[in-house]
Amino acid sequence: MINEGTELITIETHEHGHFAFQDHMNESCHETSTSGNDHTHTHAATTTIRIELPVTRLQRSGGPALEQAITGLPGVSSASAKVSENRVFVDYDPTRSTITDILEVMRRAGFTPGSQTLRLKVSGLYCAECVRRIENALKQVPGVFDATMSAATNEVKVEYSPASGNLQRLTRAIEEAGPYKAERATEASESEMDKETQASEKEYRSLLRKWWFAAAIGVPTILLSYPSLFPILRDWFPRGSDTLRYAWYAMAVTSLAVLIYSGNQFFVGMWQGLKHRSANMHTLIAIGTGTAWLYSTVALLFPNLFPAEEFVDVYYDVTVVVTALVVLGLALEVRAKGRTSEAIRKLIGLQAKTARVLRDGREIDIAVEEVLVGDTVIVRPGEKIPVDGQVTEGQSAVDESMVTGESLPVSKKLSDEVIGGTINKTGSFRFVATKVGKDTALANIIRLVQDAQGSKVPIQRIVDLVSGYFTPTVMILAIIGFVVWYNFGPSPSLAYALIVAVTTVIIACPCALGMATPMSLTTGIGLGAQHGILIRSGDALQTAQKLNTIILDKTGTITHGKPALTDVIVVPGQDEVTLLRLAASVEKSSEHPLAQAIVDGVLAQSISLGDVHNFDAIPGHGVSATIEDRHVLIGNLKLMQREGVEVGSFEDHMNALASDGKTPMYVALDGKLAGIIAVADTVKEDSKSAIAAMKRLGLEVVMITGDNERTAKAIARQVGIDRVLAEVLPQDKAFNVQKLQLEGKKVAMVGDGINDAPALAQADVGLAIGTGTDVAIEASDITLIKGSLMGIVTAIQISRATMHNVYQNLFGAFIYNTAGLPIALGVLYPFFGLLLSPLLAALAMSFSSVTVISNANRLKNWKPA
Numbered sequence: 001m002i003n004e005g006t007e008l009i010t011i012e013t014h015e016h017g018h019f020a021f022q023d024h025m026n027e028s029c030h031e032t033s034t035s036g037n038d039h040t041h042t043h044a045a046t047t048t049i050r051i052e053l054p055v056t057r058l059q060r061s062g063g064p065a066l067e068q069a070i071t072g073l074p075g076v077s078s079a080s081a082k083v084s085e086n087r088v089f090v091d092y093d094p095t096r097s098t099i100t101d102i103l104e105v106m107r108r109a110g111f112t113p114g115s116q117t118l119r120l121k122v123s124g125l126y127c128a129e130c131v132r133r134i135e136n137a138l139k140q141v142p143g144v145f146d147a148t149m150s151a152a153t154n155e156v157k158v159e160y161s162p163a164s165g166n167l168q169r170l171t172r173a174i175e176e177a178g179p180y181k182a183e184r185a186t187e188a189s190e191s192e193m194d195k196e197t198q199a200s201e202k203e204y205r206s207l208l209r210k211w212w213f214a215a216a217i218g219v220p221t222i223l224l225s226y227p228s229l230f231p232i233l234r235d236w237f238p239r240g241s242d243t244l245r246y247a248w249y250a251m252a253v254t255s256l257a258v259l260i261y262s263g264n265q266f267f268v269g270m271w272q273g274l275k276h277r278s279a280n281m282h283t284l285i286a287i288g289t290g291t292a293w294l295y296s297t298v299a300l301l302f303p304n305l306f307p308a309e310e311f312v313d314v315y316y317d318v319t320v321v322v323t324a325l326v327v328l329g330l331a332l333e334v335r336a337k338g339r340t341s342e343a344i345r346k347l348i349g350l351q352a353k354t355a356r357v358l359r360d361g362r363e364i365d366i367a368v369e370e371v372l373v374g375d376t377v378i379v380r381p382g383e384k385i386p387v388d389g390q391v392t393e394g395q396s397a398v399d400e401s402m403v404t405g406e407s408l409p410v411s412k413k414l415s416d417e418v419i420g421g422t423i424n425k426t427g428s429f430r431f432v433a434t435k436v437g438k439d440t441a442l443a444n445i446i447r448l449v450q451d452a453q454g455s456k457v458p459i460q461r462i463v464d465l466v467s468g469y470f471t472p473t474v475m476i477l478a479i480i481g482f483v484v485w486y487n488f489g490p491s492p493s494l495a496y497a498l499i500v501a502v503t504t505v506i507i508a509c510p511c512a513l514g515m516a517t518p519m520s521l522t523t524g525i526g527l528g529a530q531h532g533i534l535i536r537s538g539d540a541l542q543t544a545q546k547l548n549t550i551i552l553d554k555t556g557t558i559t560h561g562k563p564a565l566t567d568v569i570v571v572p573g574q575d576e577v578t579l580l581r582l583a584a585s586v587e588k589s590s591e592h593p594l595a596q597a598i599v600d601g602v603l604a605q606s607i608s609l610g611d612v613h614n615f616d617a618i619p620g621h622g623v624s625a626t627i628e629d630r631h632v633l634i635g636n637l638k639l640m641q642r643e644g645v646e647v648g649s650f651e652d653h654m655n656a657l658a659s660d661g662k663t664p665m666y667v668a669l670d671g672k673l674a675g676i677i678a679v680a681d682t683v684k685e686d687s688k689s690a691i692a693a694m695k696r697l698g699l700e701v702v703m704i705t706g707d708n709e710r711t712a713k714a715i716a717r718q719v720g721i722d723r724v725l726a727e728v729l730p731q732d733k734a735f736n737v738q739k740l741q742l743e744g745k746k747v748a749m750v751g752d753g754i755n756d757a758p759a760l761a762q763a764d765v766g767l768a769i770g771t772g773t774d775v776a777i778e779a780s781d782i783t784l785i786k787g788s789l790m791g792i793v794t795a796i797q798i799s800r801a802t803m804h805n806v807y808q809n810l811f812g813a814f815i816y817n818t819a820g821l822p823i824a825l826g827v828l829y830p831f832f833g834l835l836l837s838p839l840l841a842a843l844a845m846s847f848s849s850v851t852v853i854s855n856a857n858r859l860k861n862w863k864p865a
Contacts, residue, residue, distance in 0.1 A: 048093055051090050053088050054086055054087055056112040063083050070090055073102065075094075076092040076093075078091045088106075117157055118158045119157050119184070129471060132465070135148065138174065144160045167184060211262070214262040214327060221316055251314065255296075255316040269282025284506065287478075290319075292318040326845065344450065352386040353368060356380075374432060378428070379431070381427065388436075391429055393430040395411070403419050403445070417434075420442050421440075448783075452537055459806070463516065466513065474504065478502075481501055507824045507845050508817060520809055521538050532770075533795045535782050543746065547748045547796060548746050550694055551748065554703055564682050569653050569678075581608070582610075583667050585625075587623070598677060610627050621636060631671065647673055654666070660680075660718075661712075661713075691789065701722075705726055708727060733751075751767075752768060767792060820841070
């Protein structure tokens with residue numbers, strides 16, 4: 001039953017794949033109010049909305065927790081979870097809470113709302129205010145949960161419910177918000193990148209032609225605007241002469257041509273903005289140059305309208321030179337912005353064009369798009385591996401540096417996985433394709449980088465808010481400046497007032513503010529991808545630079561995650577090879593994971609194994625078997641004591657190995673001790689150096705593990721970790737992360753397993769090892785493609801470098817605008833007699849944006865310390 005005055009919005013989603021947009025708009029909102037028995041479609045004074053949200057894998061035990069979390073929001077009157085349908089019904093007041101608030105509460109409570117994301121390419125974007133306007137327009141569309149626009153990529157990422165919104169509705173919302181065109185962004189490909197490059201190059205050449213035209217007219221215009229400064233012109237064009245007046249007529253026509261050809265985009269942009277009741281950067285430039293031209297033309301044609309001769313002057317140089325400089329700045333901006341997509345372009349360039357596959361017993365070359373899962377692919381030395389797969393024949397060394405950042409070639413043998421886009425170095429091999437097309441690791445990396453580049457760092461939201469009020473504020477300041485100078489300024493006050501107003505609107509630059517953050521973010525995330533680090537969002541990037549504590553899961557993160565043969569100690573008189581051969585032959589029949597580690601370690605030494613008889617697994621003790629007429633025992637001290645085998649001083653060796661975090665086992669042959677074999681989950685080669693590097697960055701490093709305290713502390717000693725959280729159950733890892741956060745620390749959790757996912761989600765930043773499970777990677781904020789902990793150090797360094805670059809850009813943009821506007825308004829004139837020229841204002845404005853973009857592009861030269 002729906003209460004009176006309640007709107008119902010039904011938001012549906014599906015479990016698999018991408019959604020086909022509906023052809024027709026859904027009428028998903030029904031507003032009703034009652035007056036007696038009459039029902040009308042009018043809004044009540046206070047309207048309560050009922051929304052139906054899908055929840056992924058909602059469990060019966062989770063229903064009450066979800067309801068409690070949502071009802072805690074202001075304005076939410078009720079929440080009802082329907083577990084059987086994986087849905088929750090919420091009645092709420094939209095003036096007090098939004099859908100975004102509800103979704104955020106659901107996520108914080110550990111639930112996953114059902115939604116999809118879509119990227120739209122937007123053209124016609126020309127100022128910082130456009131970003132906020134487009135986002136707000138999309139957020140008003142029913143069924144849209146969130147919208148994030150990036151000025152660096154000209155793409156907007158929309159989180160939406162497919163049942164409530166369609167592509168037509170989303171694009172129409174954008175186009176109604178301003179002079180924009182929107183279309184669905186296509187998957188990154190070489191052809192699409194080429195199209196973007198060509199479009200960017202075309203725009204650059206067009207702007208450059210406009211600049212040359214304006215510059216060619218600008219030189220004589222400046223000369224004829226100030227003839228008294230030049231000896232020869234002083235005599236040819238004395239003030240008040242007919243020759244000077246004829247020169248002014250010529251300047252009026254040529255400057256109008258500059259406005260029509262070189263500056264037409266400013267007036268078109270202003271008109272489009274006015275149609276949508278908004279002001280933008282184009283409004284400021286059009287007003288400044290247009291006012292200068294109109295004033296000059298009125299002074300030229302109707303000089304009698306002015307109260308004194310000193311007011312009759314022309315400012316065509318302002319019109320022409322300001323237009324030329326701003327257009328030059330736009331051209332340089334287009335060229336510099338094109339460089340920010342280099343990371344994506346490089347990743348796309350890694351993709352192979354063709355593949356050699358085995359079909360019907362013949363080797364044929366086909367386009368990489370035609371490779372199917374299950375195809376046998378042949379790779380020769382020096383060739384790119386076309387798709388992801390598993391080696392079935394041969395061996396080689398593969399250069400994976402372009403994907404993982406690992407500089408040394410990686411050995412590949414039977415059953416090893418290979419990544420599409422990497423380069424085969426030495427041998428030839430065959431592999432079976434396991435992932436093709438959009439499912440390959442490289443395609444996923446490209447998609448993640450694109451999504452991350454379209455996100456925002458939290459500080460950008462404040463900047464967007466400021467930018468939204470910037471242009472109207474500047475126009476108000478220009479009017480105030482004009483009035484003050486006209487009433488209180490020196491003679492000719494009208495000329496001074498005009499100069500101040502024009503300079504104020506021209507020097508203001510919201511673009512520098514708007515692009516300060518997204519340009520650095522796009523470059524920084526691309527830089528991470530080139531070093532094998534996938535940063536999923538701007539939030540993660542900004543938070544990572546504030547981290548002071550790193551929690552490392554032991555198994556699979558600090559260590560390799562699987563046991564390996566580490567030590568062999570033989571009794572004097574015994575042969576080590578014989579001991580290993582007999583022990584491995586016996587363990588071959590065991591299903592214990594430690595047994596497999598012994599077998600793998602012995603086989604790696606090319607020692608052949610024999611057949612065993614009378615194999616017996618003794619629970620809690622070990623194993624026994626007969627091989628080559630010899631009785632073999634492998635196990636702990638209890639097994640040796642039970643079988644009457646004397647261990648003597650070898651018990652000290654056992655204790656020493658155990659204290660180092662290893663699992664030692666006695667080996668007895670024919671009733672006599674032959675030696676000790678030890679197995680352990682070995683520490684990764686660079687874990688110790690990576691942890692030392694983290695400490696040098698000022699980070700506290702904590703190890704968390706389910707192992708007993710003695711084993712945990714032994715591993716911690718090896719790698720230089722001081723604080724250990726041992727014997728932690730999988731379900732308690734997130735709780736331990738929270739305890740550290742309650743100590744006031746910014747915590748990062750690093751893990752690789754399914755049991756790490758809750759802790760990764762709880763941490764301020766979750767980092768997943770790329771060799772780990774998909775669940776852990778999905779729950780993380782940053783993914784390290786290769787398994788090395790040095791990636792954590794590099795990720796934090798990139799975060800700090802990127803945010804340092806962001807702060808530089810924001811500082812420069814804010815200082816430029818906060819210092820430039822007062823100077824343009826003439827605050828220095830009473831003290832120093834200085835008034836800023838509109839020409840210098842145009843020069844400063846044009847290059848402020850270029851400076852921001854160039855500074856962001858400096859990040860491309862960053863190298864890990």
